[in-house]
Amino acid sequence: MNPYMAYEAMNTKIMTKNNGVFDKKKFEKLLKCDSVDQVVDILLNEYHFNQIIEETISQDLHRDDLEILFRRYEVLEIENILHYFxxxxxxxxxxxxxxxxxxxxxxxxxxxxxxxxxxxxxxxxxxxxxxxxxxxxxxxxxxxxxxxxxxxxxxxxxxxxxxxxxxxxxxxxxxxxxxxxxxxxxxxxxxxxxxSTRDKPVVQELIGTKIDGLNVQWIYRAKKNYNISPEEMLIYSIQGGKRLGYGRLKELCYAKSLEEIKGLSNQYLKVDLFATDYEPAVVMNFDKYMNACLNDRKYSGTIGVVVSYIFKLDMIVKDLFAVTEGIRYQVPKEHLKQYLISVKIRDQRPEVK
The missing domain is CATH 1.20.1690 (V-type ATP synthase subunit C fold)
Incomplete structure (x- = not known):
């Protein structure tokens, strides 16, 4: 028994949160909205954003306001989790x-x-x-x-x-x-x-996977967009990755071309983050890969369940932000669905009569 962790209570809490925050039906409701006002109403009543909103918010909610609102939601969720430890x-x-x-x-x-x-x-x-x-x-x-x-x-x-x-x-x-x-x-x-010896490797694997993705994105952007030397790329690469140790990071940083970086990334991470050269898509591809890793049942019974939930909060925030902005600018709903990370929304097939 872990004296620092009320595991059963926490496990139940995380299961409840997962079922609530990542509920497909809630996202389907959001996607049916025609205005930001309608989105806000769902955020208040079904995502409990009323806990972090002091004033009435409406269609005038700006992009920066949205980011602040959603990030405060993450903070509140983490604060609530701390009570169990x-x-x-x-x-x-x-x-x-x-x-x-x-x-x-x-x-x-x-x-x-x-x-x-x-x-x-x-x-x-x-x-x-x-x-x-x-x-x-x-x-x-x-x-x-x-x-x-x-x-x-x-x-x-x-x-x-x-x-x-x-x-x-x-x-x-x-x-x-x-x-x-x-x-x-x-x-x-x-x-x-x-x-504990049980929780430490689980946590370091999860954090290490996140670090790997951040490093590949950093090296790729540095090579593509900025005049940054391989030495500086390596200096600012984060240590502690699961698959990308110092030697592999050095290979990536000293790669001669973007194509070589892509090839090494695919080889080491065992996933293609560069199906398209569009940088936001690279980020989204990694987020989807990371989301699949976080749902692995091998973390059950460890603090990995909690760390997974915290990492997934960032993805739910990105999804909420994407949906809200998409509705504000009247982006076609089918297009919006492609950008969701934390949930998969599929169109219902018509009944065969």
Whole structure:
């Protein structure tokens, strides 16, 4: 028996959440909507978004507002999960909230880079207020990158970021954002080492699969769109992948062409992420592959069930966002269905009479 995890209660909770959040019937209802107002009504009444919405929202809901709303939904779900854990398990799962802290930190940094005032932007924050200890008032008041970093002292972000000294604002922003992403996954892996011998390999396999996909996408984009050296590609590749260790990452980074990267990716990951060269499709292909991995029953009876649910939350958010934006811009429903990751909606065949 695990003293840090109320497994039976948590397992029941996750099953209930999976049946509710990933319910095909709910998505079918969403796809039948003709306006954002109708979508909002379903979000409030069937996805319980009323817990995170303080004001009435309607057709005027903008793209940025949607992203904030959906990300806060993820945060709320993770906060609710934490109640079922204690000790090293709770500390491990709390790391997932770092991702939302990082989102807010990057938002402030981008304002600083533009020379704009960050005061008042806290209404756009998505971090967990009950679990974050960062001095947000001081961070918002920062007038420079150096001042911002100094306000992060005694936080896990200080050491990685204090070494960023590039005077070029664009490059500095790039280095900062990459270091923050690397820190998040490094911390996840470190904290996973405190779990039981049963849970540790399960968790590291799930996180490692996610890391593999992020690395391939990063290397592909870096090679295709930016003037980034193979050395820098390798430096900013995340360690801890399931199939892509240091040697394979180096092969990918030093590949001579995009075609070579695609070939190596297919060979090592055993899945074709590049069926089309359209970058959003590459991301979607990996998400669908990842979703299939998360549904593997071998994680049953372990904390892998919880980690799978947290990763799948990101996919449900992408689906909700895609559907809402699609309805706003009157994208054909058949087209929208192709972009769903977390659920498969098939047209009902007419009855044969």
């Amino acid at each position: 204690s000790g090293p398990y709770r500390e491990f799962l709390r790391v997932f909230l770092m991702e939302f802290e990082i989102y807010d930190l990057i938002m402030i940094l981008r304002q600083i880079a533009k020379g704009k005032d960050s005061v008042g932007m806290d209404i756009h924050f998505i971090h967990s207020e009950r679990n974050s200890k960062l001095p947000y008032e001081k961070l918002i008041g920062s007038k420079s990158f150096v001042q911002f970093i100094e306000h992060l002292k005694n936080s896990p972000y200080y050491v990685p970021l204090k070494t960023v000294n590039d005077r070029d604002i664009i490059k500095r922003q790039f280095h900062t954002e990459m270091k923050l992403q690397m820190l998040f996954y490094k911390t996840l892996m470190i904290k996973s080492n405190t779990l």
